[in-house]
Amino acid sequence: MRIAGMVSRGVVLLLVMGVAPALAQSDRDELPSLRVLSFNILQGGGDAAGVGFANRDFGGSRHDELAAVIRLSQADLVGVQEDDSSARLLAALGDGWKRRGSIYSRHELTPLHDSKWMTICRVRLPSKATIVIANCHWRPSGYGPFLVQDHLRKHGLPDDLAKFEQQILASSDKTRGDRGYRQTLEAIRPLLAAKETVVLTGDFNEPSHLDWTARAAKDGMDRWVKNATGVPLRFPLRWTGSRLLADAGLQDAYRTAFPDEVRHPGHTWTPPYAENTPGRRPYGDQVLDRIDMIYFAGPRLRVRSAAVIGESRDAADIVYDGRWPSDHRAVLAVFDIVP
Incomplete structure (x- = not known):
C-alpha cells in the first residue's frame, strides 16, 4: 500500500498517427481525447501469494499499487480483468470514479450487459455524446504459444507449416463457452x-495474427525466454480470435499506433519473476506475447497514441516506479474524438 511519490517517472511514447488524413495536425491537437486502459489485475487485487504476489510484499494490499498504475495512465475508462465484487479498487482510485461490473470510468456509465466474464456499458462523454465500451476475459486454457512450445520440445521444426498452423489453431480454439469468441462477437x-x-x-x-506474421517469423525475436530447442519460437500463425474481431470490423488500437510488429512487439505477458516463484513455470520457459488488447470501431474514434505500461523501460512505454502489482502489463490507447 506504499504509494506516495512512486509514479513520478512515467515515460510515454506518443505517436500521433495519420489515420485521419482530412484532419490537419492543428485540428487533431484541438480535438477532445479519450484515454482507455485495459488491465488484468490478477485475482481481484487480493492476496495472490500462490503465484508470487503476496499481500505482505505490497504493504498489506495491492489495490493502492493497482490504482496508482491506473492514475499514472490518466485513463478515463478502464476495462479490468480478474476483477472481483469488492469495492476495494474503486475506493483506492478515490473520488470521481464510477464502476459498473468490470468497467471503471470517470464518466457516467449505463450498464447494457454484465456477466462474470463480460461487461458492456454506454459511456456519456462530457460533450453529451455516447460511446459503448465492452470488457471481456477469454479463457486461458489451451494457450496457443505453450502448445507451440510443446511441439518444438517433442518434434522440433514442423515439416508442414500449414498443417502445423491448423493443429495449433484447433487445439487452442476458444469458440464456445462464456469465455470465448462466440460470446464476445454475439454481444x-x-x-x-x-x-x-x-x-x-x-x-x-x-496472441494476434497482426503480431505472428511472416515478417515477424523472419525478422522478429524468439518469443521463448530461454529456448533450448534450437528452433526459434516465431512462426506465422493466423490466430482465430483476432481475425474474427477484425472481420467484424474492429481495429487493434496498439497495432494501429505501432504497425511495425517487429520493432514494437508490445508484450503484455509477462513481467519477469524469480525462478522459484510458487505456482508458475520457470521464467525461462515463458513465452513473451501481446495478449491484452484494446479494439475499437466507429467513425468517431481516431487513434492518437498507444502505450504498454509496465515495470521497466526495456519492456514498457510508460514505466511505473513501484513494485509491479500484476502478472500482466497494462495497455493504454488514446483516441481523438472526431465530431
Whole structure:
C-alpha cells in the first residue's frame, strides 16, 4: 500500500498517427481525447501469494499499487480483468470514479450487459455524446504459444507449416463457452450493426495474427525466454480470435499506433519473476506475447497514441516506479474524438 511519490517517472511514447488524413495536425491537437486502459489485475487485487504476489510484499494490499498504475495512465475508462465484487479498487482510485461490473470510468456509465466474464456499458462523454465500451476475459486454457512450445520440445521444426498452423489453431480454439469468441462477437455485432462507436478491452489469452506474421517469423525475436530447442519460437500463425474481431470490423488500437510488429512487439505477458516463484513455470520457459488488447470501431474514434505500461523501460512505454502489482502489463490507447 506504499504509494506516495512512486509514479513520478512515467515515460510515454506518443505517436500521433495519420489515420485521419482530412484532419490537419492543428485540428487533431484541438480535438477532445479519450484515454482507455485495459488491465488484468490478477485475482481481484487480493492476496495472490500462490503465484508470487503476496499481500505482505505490497504493504498489506495491492489495490493502492493497482490504482496508482491506473492514475499514472490518466485513463478515463478502464476495462479490468480478474476483477472481483469488492469495492476495494474503486475506493483506492478515490473520488470521481464510477464502476459498473468490470468497467471503471470517470464518466457516467449505463450498464447494457454484465456477466462474470463480460461487461458492456454506454459511456456519456462530457460533450453529451455516447460511446459503448465492452470488457471481456477469454479463457486461458489451451494457450496457443505453450502448445507451440510443446511441439518444438517433442518434434522440433514442423515439416508442414500449414498443417502445423491448423493443429495449433484447433487445439487452442476458444469458440464456445462464456469465455470465448462466440460470446464476445454475439454481444458486439448488434452494436456494430447499429453503427455505434465501440471500444473493446480484454485479456484475450491468445496472441494476434497482426503480431505472428511472416515478417515477424523472419525478422522478429524468439518469443521463448530461454529456448533450448534450437528452433526459434516465431512462426506465422493466423490466430482465430483476432481475425474474427477484425472481420467484424474492429481495429487493434496498439497495432494501429505501432504497425511495425517487429520493432514494437508490445508484450503484455509477462513481467519477469524469480525462478522459484510458487505456482508458475520457470521464467525461462515463458513465452513473451501481446495478449491484452484494446479494439475499437466507429467513425468517431481516431487513434492518437498507444502505450504498454509496465515495470521497466526495456519492456514498457510508460514505466511505473513501484513494485509491479500484476502478472500482466497494462495497455493504454488514446483516441481523438472526431465530431
